[in-house]
Amino acid sequence: LLFSRLIGNREALGRLRAMAASGRVPGSLLFVGPEGTGKRAAAIALAKGFNCSRVAPGGEPCEECAACLRIDRGEHPDVRRLAPEGKGGQLRVDAVRELVREIQFRPFEGRRRFFILDEADRMNESAANALLKSLEEPPPSSTLILVTAHEGDLLPTVVSRCQKIRFVPLPIEEMAEHLSKSHGLSGAEAALAAAVSGGSMKRALEIRAEEIQTLRVEALRLLEQLASEMKPSELFPLADALSRSGDKLEPFLQLMLGLLRDLTAVAAGEREKTVHVDLRPALDSLAPRASLSSWLEAYAQVEQAVRALSVYANKRLTLETMLLELSRRAATPASALAGATRP
Numbered sequence: 001l002l003f004s005r006l007i008g009n010r011e012a013l014g015r016l017r018a019m020a021a022s023g024r025v026p027g028s029l030l031f032v033g034p035e036g037t038g039k040r041a042a043a044i045a046l047a048k049g050f051n052c053s054r055v056a057p058g059g060e061p062c063e064e065c066a067a068c069l070r071i072d073r074g075e076h077p078d079v080r081r082l083a084p085e086g087k088g089g090q091l092r093v094d095a096v097r098e099l100v101r102e103i104q105f106r107p108f109e110g111r112r113r114f115f116i117l118d119e120a121d122r123m124n125e126s127a128a129n130a131l132l133k134s135l136e137e138p139p140p141s142s143t144l145i146l147v148t149a150h151e152g153d154l155l156p157t158v159v160s161r162c163q164k165i166r167f168v169p170l171p172i173e174e175m176a177e178h179l180s181k182s183h184g185l186s187g188a189e190a191a192l193a194a195a196v197s198g199g200s201m202k203r204a205l206e207i208r209a210e211e212i213q214t215l216r217v218e219a220l221r222l223l224e225q226l227a228s229e230m231k232p233s234e235l236f237p238l239a240d241a242l243s244r245s246g247d248k249l250e251p252f253l254q255l256m257l258g259l260l261r262d263l264t265a266v267a268a269g270e271r272e273k274t275v276h277v278d279l280r281p282a283l284d285s286l287a288p289r290a291s292l293s294s295w296l297e298a299y300a301q302v303e304q305a306v307r308a309l310s311v312y313a314n315k316r317l318t319l320e321t322m323l324l325e326l327s328r329r330a331a332t333p334a335s336a337l338a339g340a341t342r343p
């Protein structure tokens, strides 16, 4: 794991690399951002930048020396990682206390000690309080890195004692390139996986290509149904089914966003900008069923639902509202609107 091989998050990675190059790093850092945006990889790259025996002047570790290899294997005595045990588990308070004790030691063989706390939000109050002591008086030769996708679940007293490094979703194009180069996906598969991932490498790798194709056909069918004036009584069962679709819901909504973006392009007369090239005939016949502004509003509605679902979880209600709003927009014929606004 090297800085130059990580994608996206130029600002965050630039700051970390500058720390490795100058040898100056705060005693406690907080890496915040959605799942799959490279936070853990960046934490390891930083630890390597300080402990690699052949680090480049720009702060880039060599990836070949004994220190780099041992950090990769999790065997370096100065680079320790702590994660919750099991799915849905907690960071154990005794493990945190052990870390607080250990963080006081000077480096065994490297230049600086790093303690990386994965999913730091999974700490109960006594674990967080045990950690606070180290955050208040950080030892001079150790750095604690808290990694979280849920900053709101951390105690404010913990957050305020760390220097925050913010990670954002990865750029889709760079992801697609990385997926085909480093994970052996075909160009088309990589483009689709990246497009439905919402900028999360973790999610892109989880979702299989055939699954995406099926979901995409379903998303298109739903938009076609919505454009043909459905009654609210027909929408509720659809919302219910969607709310039960588990981990397929997020990629499904991302695919709807992709299709709506394409429909907007077609409606705006910019057909060459469509991404789902193989679906062009279907998009061409669907696009004129609503006006450009209706497609734009429909896009905003789905985007709003995605955002709402990522924060709180009345899934069914959110999806019902989304479908009602979508059906209201997609079933407004462009020609009728044009006629109505004509003086």
Ligand SMILES: [Zn+2]
Pocket: 051, 052, 053, 054, 055, 061, 062, 063, 064, 065, 066, 067, 068, 069
């Ligand atoms: Zn090295």
